[in-house]
Amino acid sequence: MKEYNFYLWVVVFCTIFVSCRENADESPFSIIPEIRLRGLSHDSILEFEDVLSISISYQDGDGDIGFEEPDDYAVFIRDARLNNYDGFYVGPVAPPGVEIAVQGNLKLEFPSLFVFGNRSEERTRFYIYIIDRKGNKSNELISNDVIIKKKK
Secondary structure: OHHHHHHHHHHHHHHHHHHHHHHHOOOOOOOOOEEEEEEEOOOEEEOOOOOEEEEEEEEEOOOOEOOOOOOOOOEEEEEOOOOOOEEEOOOOOOOOOOOOOEEEEEEEEEOOOOOOOOOOEEEEOEEEEEEEOOOOEOOOEEOOOEEEEOOO
């Protein structure tokens, strides 16, 4: 009976060890990039003078965020007052061809926001998403409101 218990424990231990090894090779993140808003530098800015910074964090299970070619855009941002997104270049966060889970932070800066109309101020927010090298689109963030004040 003792010999049976010994072999039973060996089988249980091997099963647990193999299960843990299989899970160890899996990424802790999805291969679809995910982003989160970390914060805004200001909730109110003076047009043409203040720089608005938006900080986001990202995670990606296969590390294919960013491009080698500067004409390829990874980050897309839309001012709520406009209809179209602007693309921004981000270099590879992991070496191309290597699949590794990555996470980190990006700081996006807008140095020349301004009031479009004749009002003394405008309120806007920003819509942000990223695309990886395989074309996977992240979730879309919506920033808090930012008030842009006209320069006097």
